[in-house]
Amino acid sequence: DGGITQSPKYLFRKEGQNVTLSCEQNLNHDAMYWYRQDPGQGLRLIYYSQIVNDFQKGDIAEGYSVSREKKESFPLTVTSAQKNPTAFYLCASSRDRNTEAFFGQGTRLTVV
């Protein structure tokens, strides 16, 4: 089935550690996105990529890093520089930057 797969569903991290969240899509979409969701707030854009080997910062990129080496994959690394990393992280993709975006199931990251 075509779709977007995020893994893991739940992730626990100790303070000071980097952690990488996986996002894979088999929809042949060019654009991919990472959002952060906190309770009572809308989704805030962390990073986005419109094409392989290219990505841009979103509104809250500090403390995060990404790569886009393959069209299907857009992993997000939450670094120790991110001061408040506990959140629900959502990956999305769209055919291009003008069309609707489809979301994965999300990864809930908790810092312990």
Added chain:
Amino acid sequence: GQQLNQSPQSMFIQEGEDVSMNCTSSSIFNTWLWYKQDPGEGPVLLIALYKAGELTSNGRLTAQFGITRKDSFLNISASIPSDVGIYFCAGRKMEYGNKLVFGAGTILRVKS
């Protein structure tokens, strides 16, 4: 970031009632999208709107792209218990690189 103003923040309605929610902005958007999110899951696309004045239905859902291009509404007719969830509006505008901007969400609770 540039948030959309989504209202109401939450609704508690009787099963069978019609529901209406809307999103407004001071800026012009060229795309409006409506998503529904269940707890712990990623948002699911309900309706996509691409033209000012466009009215689109998806089952009991109807959404419109405002004629001024600064707003959109979503109506749900004859609500049922499975309509419970958070509804998000999202918009794209060229001045923002066509990135998706999200409202804070409307929490819908239905009394059975």
